[in-house]
Amino acid sequence: xxxxxxxxxxxxxxxxxxxxxxxxxxxxxxxxxxxxxxxxxxxxxxxxxxxxxxxxxxxxxxxxxxxxxxxxxxxxxxxxxxxxxxxxxxxxxxxxxxxxxxxxxxxxxxxxxxxxxxxxxxxxxxxxxxxxxxxxxx
Amino acid sequence: xxxxxxxxxxxxxxxxxxxxxxxxxxxxxxxxxxxxxxxxxxxxxxxxxxxxxxxxxxxxxxxxxxxxxxxxxxxxxxxxxxxxxxxxxxxxxxxxxxxxxxxxxxxxxxxxxxxxxxxxxxxxxxxxxxxxxxxxxxxxxxxxxxxxxxxxxxxxxxxxxxxxxxxxxxxxxxxxxxxxxxxxxxxxxxxxxxxxxxxxxxxxxxxxxxxxxxxxxxxxxxxxxxxxxxxxxxxxxxxxxxxxxxxxxxxxxxxxxxxxxxxxxxxxxxxxxxxxxxxxxxxxxxxxxxxxxxxxxxxxxxxxxxxxxxxxxxxxxxxxxxxxxxxxxxxxxxxxxxxxxxxxxxxxxxxxxxxxxxxxxxxxxxxxxxxxxxxxxxxxxxxxxxxxxxxxxxxxxxxxxxxxxxxxxxxxxxxxxxxxxxxxxxxxxxxxxxxxxxxxxxxxxxxxxxxxxxxxxxxxxxxxxxxxxxxxxxxxxx
Numbered sequence: 001x002x003x004x005x006x007x008x009x010x011x012x013x014x015x016x017x018x019x020x021x022x023x024x025x026x027x028x029x030x031x032x033x034x035x036x037x038x039x040x041x042x043x044x045x046x047x048x049x050x051x052x053x054x055x056x057x058x059x060x061x062x063x064x065x066x067x068x069x070x071x072x073x074x075x076x077x078x079x080x081x082x083x084x085x086x087x088x089x090x091x092x093x094x095x096x097x098x099x100x101x102x103x104x105x106x107x108x109x110x111x112x113x114x115x116x117x118x119x120x121x122x123x124x125x126x127x128x129x130x131x132x133x134x135x136x137x138x
Numbered sequence: 139x140x141x142x143x144x145x146x147x148x149x150x151x152x153x154x155x156x157x158x159x160x161x162x163x164x165x166x167x168x169x170x171x172x173x174x175x176x177x178x179x180x181x182x183x184x185x186x187x188x189x190x191x192x193x194x195x196x197x198x199x200x201x202x203x204x205x206x207x208x209x210x211x212x213x214x215x216x217x218x219x220x221x222x223x224x225x226x227x228x229x230x231x232x233x234x235x236x237x238x239x240x241x242x243x244x245x246x247x248x249x250x251x252x253x254x255x256x257x258x259x260x261x262x263x264x265x266x267x268x269x270x271x272x273x274x275x276x277x278x279x280x281x282x283x284x285x286x287x288x289x290x291x292x293x294x295x296x297x298x299x300x301x302x303x304x305x306x307x308x309x310x311x312x313x314x315x316x317x318x319x320x321x322x323x324x325x326x327x328x329x330x331x332x333x334x335x336x337x338x339x340x341x342x343x344x345x346x347x348x349x350x351x352x353x354x355x356x357x358x359x360x361x362x363x364x365x366x367x368x369x370x371x372x373x374x375x376x377x378x379x380x381x382x383x384x385x386x387x388x389x390x391x392x393x394x395x396x397x398x399x400x401x402x403x404x405x406x407x408x409x410x411x412x413x414x415x416x417x418x419x420x421x422x423x424x425x426x427x428x429x430x431x432x433x434x435x436x437x438x439x440x441x442x443x444x445x446x447x448x449x450x451x452x453x454x455x456x457x458x459x460x461x462x463x464x465x466x467x468x469x470x471x472x473x474x475x476x477x478x479x480x481x482x483x484x485x486x487x488x489x490x491x492x493x494x495x496x497x498x499x500x501x502x503x504x505x506x507x508x509x510x511x512x513x514x515x516x517x518x519x520x521x522x523x524x525x526x527x528x529x530x531x532x533x534x535x536x537x538x539x540x541x542x543x544x545x546x547x548x549x550x551x552x553x554x555x556x557x558x559x560x561x562x563x564x565x566x567x568x569x570x571x572x573x574x575x576x577x578x579x580x581x582x583x584x585x586x587x588x589x590x591x592x593x594x595x596x597x598x599x600x601x602x603x604x605x606x607x608x609x610x611x612x613x614x615x616x
Contacts, residue, residue: 111580138340
């Protein structure tokens with residue numbers, strides 16, 4: 001199954017993530033965010049960093065989850081290779097980020113992701129599985 | 139939804155208020171007919187209509203000729219809210235609080251710099267950090283960061299990163315009053331602290347340019363600009379600190395809006411009454427982030443000076459002309475329909491452009507109007523303008539901020555190769571150094587509208603006057 005695809009926006013960038021379950025959807029959305037911001041090949045998943053988020057509905061939960069991932073990369077300066085979801089319902093998610101402390105000599109940025117937006121935000125179940133549309137400010 | 143738009147004259151178009159859509163006022167678009175046709179291709183006009191639904195909006199929801207689709211507010215939008223009854227919207231300022239532009243003139247001419255352009259660009263690339271992967275050179279403690287958030291550019295000047303004159307020549311003197319570091323989350327501080335004095339990526343850049351044409355001798359003289367002179371334009375913002383402030387307050391206001399009985403067509407427009415606890419906290423945090431941005435651009439100017447002097451000698455002069463922000467909300471007094479009104483002007487991708495005689499224009503420019511800098515795309519031109527009276531009577535003292543995007547980032551990259559783009563620009567006399575490969579491709583000149591057409595509109599509509607056209611020689615990008 002395709003993990004995500006890029007969506008166009010006149011000034012910025014978005015992605016559509018897919019998943020067979022809500023957990024996979026959130027993992028793939030995190031992967032899309034990470035792939036837009038970083039060259040992931042050089043990042044080793046050596047350490048685990050806990051992640052969790054809460055919100056009043058699934059769409060807001062997705063934004064908050066992605067904000068946690070963004071904070072880990074931009075605030076805690078962790079190079080994250082991928083994220084895993086351990087538990088999820090429509091208002092709470094918890095999981096792990098796998099990566100290592102950022103080393104500017106080995107870890108290359110593609111572009112600085114400033115923020116996750118609410119613009120045309122979507123997270124829903126379809127006959128083909130779960131999908132989410134998210135736009136990023138870059 | 140098809141947008142009904144009527145031409146008022148050659149440079150003004152109106153979308154009349156539609157009460158069924160919840161609009162409280164008209165949308166006024168400053169654009170020529172060809173620009174309107176380009177603008178109609180994305181959702182920006184609809185976003186300007188959404189802005190017209192915000193409680194307390196005064197006058198029209200305004201769109202500048204460089205308007206393009208953003209999130210919530212369009213980029214190139216201006217909206218003034220009544221100070222007593224209106225709202226403040228973090229989305230109306232944007233994630234990059236006080237993203238802005240400063241222009242410095244040098245004592246060098248194009249003919250002096252051209253033969254040593256490559257070593258100069260390499261030196262600047264080493265000395266001015268982009269900060270996409272690493273950190274900057276300004277090391278500050280958490281306590282010092284709190285001081286930066288209050289004092290802005292003045293803190294940098296007081297700590298050896300520039301001269302007193304630099305701070306005086308920034309909008310608001312390089313520090314907005316009312317900044318409250320306690321309203322800035324620890325997360326925002328953690329993101330921003332190592333990034334002060336770094337450029338960032340996206341459309342942020344540092345460009346070495348020369349003055350190609352002078353259009354207004356008197357204003358150019360006041361700004362110290364002469365034909366053939368080398369100048370440097372810096373475009374950067376509040377980095378992770380400002381982005382996190384916007385993220386934090388969007389979430390807060392989204393959950394608070396129900397309490398204030400506000401419902402909006404787009405969650406990204408989230409807002410709260412100016413005098414609510416959320417509104418006041420945001421304004422304190424926004425001012426702090428704005429001050430961080432002025433400090434950061436001051437740091438960049440300091441490192442730029444070092445690079446120029448290393449290549450061209452210690453006698454090289456690098457003097458700040460002015461620094462303007464184009465993502466901000468400011469309390470100002472404007473005359474609306476014959477009445478003086480106290481308003482909060484949201485400028486999202488729009489630049490303040492106060493005319494001659496305004497007391498907030500620094501004395502050196504008071505007779506000619508506030509300097510305004512409008513960067514074009516990498517390969518084309520940038521403009522220096524001076525604020526004009528028309529801006530005060532029609533656009534809450536505001537003009538455009540750039541050329542405005544035409545192509546999405548993905549479309550800009552399609553079928554293009556970074557090396558070829560770099561080579562083509564080199565053939566046109568422009569050296570580009572970028573920390574990221576995508577940085578060059580996404581900002582190709584073809585991705586933007588023609589900046590000259592945008593400038594023609596604001597000049598002929600009387601919002602600002604052309605002062606000088608600048609041509610790029612070298613670009614540093616994140």
